[in-house]
Amino acid sequence: MFDATQEFAHALDRDDPLARFREEFYLQPGRIYLDGNSLGLLSRRAERSLGEIVESWKIRGIDGWTEGGHPWFYLSERLGALAAPLLGAEPPEVIVTGSTTVNLHQLLATFYRPAGRRTKILADELAFPSDIYAIAGQLRLRGLDPAEHLLRVPSRDGRTLEEEDILAAMTGEVAVAVLPTVLYRSGQLLDAGRIAAEARRKGVLLGLDASHSVGAVPHAFDEWGVDFAVWCGYKYLNGGPGAVGGLYVNRRHFGALPGLAGWFGSDKERQFDMEHEFAPAEGAGAYQIGTPHILSAAPLIGALEMFAEAGIGRLREKSLRLTEYMMRLIEHELAGMGFRIGNPREEERRGGHVALEHERAPGICRALKERGVVPDFRAPDVIRLAPAPLYVSFADVWEAVRRLKEIMTAREYRRYDNRRGVVA
Numbered sequence: 001m002f003d004a005t006q007e008f009a010h011a012l013d014r015d016d017p018l019a020r021f022r023e024e025f026y027l028q029p030g031r032i033y034l035d036g037n038s039l040g041l042l043s044r045r046a047e048r049s050l051g052e053i054v055e056s057w058k059i060r061g062i063d064g065w066t067e068g069g070h071p072w073f074y075l076s077e078r079l080g081a082l083a084a085p086l087l088g089a090e091p092p093e094v095i096v097t098g099s100t101t102v103n104l105h106q107l108l109a110t111f112y113r114p115a116g117r118r119t120k121i122l123a124d125e126l127a128f129p130s131d132i133y134a135i136a137g138q139l140r141l142r143g144l145d146p147a148e149h150l151l152r153v154p155s156r157d158g159r160t161l162e163e164e165d166i167l168a169a170m171t172g173e174v175a176v177a178v179l180p181t182v183l184y185r186s187g188q189l190l191d192a193g194r195i196a197a198e199a200r201r202k203g204v205l206l207g208l209d210a211s212h213s214v215g216a217v218p219h220a221f222d223e224w225g226v227d228f229a230v231w232c233g234y235k236y237l238n239g240g241p242g243a244v245g246g247l248y249v250n251r252r253h254f255g256a257l258p259g260l261a262g263w264f265g266s267d268k269e270r271q272f273d274m275e276h277e278f279a280p281a282e283g284a285g286a287y288q289i290g291t292p293h294i295l296s297a298a299p300l301i302g303a304l305e306m307f308a309e310a311g312i313g314r315l316r317e318k319s320l321r322l323t324e325y326m327m328r329l330i331e332h333e334l335a336g337m338g339f340r341i342g343n344p345r346e347e348e349r350r351g352g353h354v355a356l357e358h359e360r361a362p363g364i365c366r367a368l369k370e371r372g373v374v375p376d377f378r379a380p381d382v383i384r385l386a387p388a389p390l391y392v393s394f395a396d397v398w399e400a401v402r403r404l405k406e407i408m409t410a411r412e413y414r415r416y417d418n419r420r421g422v423v424a
Helices: 006-014 019-024 042-063 070-089 098-111 128-142 163-169 192-202 294-310 312-333 361-368 393-408 412-416
Strands: 092-098 119-125 150-153 174-180 205-209 229-230 246-249 354-357 374-379 380-386
Touching: 006 393, 019 092, 019 294, 019 361, 042 119, 042 294, 042 354, 070 246, 070 294, 098 128, 098 174, 098 205, 098 229, 119 128, 119 163, 128 150, 150 163, 163 174, 163 192, 163 229, 163 294, 163 361, 174 192, 192 205, 294 312, 312 354, 312 393, 361 374, 361 393, 361 412
Parallel strands: 119 150, 119 174, 174 205, 205 229
Antiparallel strands: 092 246, 229 246, 354 380, 374 380
């Protein structure tokens, strides 16, 4: 029998081996933050590493590029090495640079080589819009019509994708597939290993957008044989607004000339030779385009240190327990109030957030914020609730559902019925 008491939630927290990391974050009294899949919270370590970089700039000026505790010249590679275990990759295959969309443009410019019948890029109809914009842009740059050369795997239910449909869409006309690891609305976790194996068998290059999974779900990019991947640094990685993103390139592609070459993609030993003949770095570092955004990368130094200590396996275990606990509480406490759980229930198909559907979702999100619970709204009817395992407790989940029940009982969401615009 399910125990829905507050005492049980506190008991779960007392047994949580990751509970100590909660003290690392700036949590506001009375506020429950469930939007870590959109923007993670600031930690004291991230604040400290940002301060250290600023101090180095203040004291050393230009010598900060090569001196101090975090020399800027090598910072992207150092952060890539810290991120590599989260991806199941080797350090040379990972570089922290750019943003998700810029990195996707870079990798498509490099690996999308239409030839013969293989001229199409495969995506899905539930993809994050920016990925579709980038794909369409790359097609147009080659004189190709996205209406013809961009294929999108349909969703059978408007929430999720079936791997069988993805595999069937990988025909002999597809050159590259770009797919999410976790769908941003429903939180569905795709079987990337299965998809990658079939892509290789069919001669399709596979790129993944891991923005909604890195830091919440373990990956095995090398083992799966993924060709390339991109992600952001500000969601589960807690790197701050506009934090530098990252990219992965499987080592079997080392030596490919970047489609968008830039000075910081140079071999570090030759970068200051200032030759006009581009000499790319051997690994993923070759895909850097411009000078690293040092201040936007600095918080990731401290943030990624915590992931190394906590371990992505333990974080995933707690994340699954938190989301399962949340769903069971919702079903127990909010029955008959019009809610639907839109994410898959199976652990192997669930990412890091719960997709709670309701026809009054916009107003409910506003009411939750007024009561100190921070959710995330996705049109038309999804309330995303992400209990990030580094700083959200089981007691937080219990209290958030209690406040939501009060909102529904009092129908507080009705005061927002006639308001429009961004709600969360």
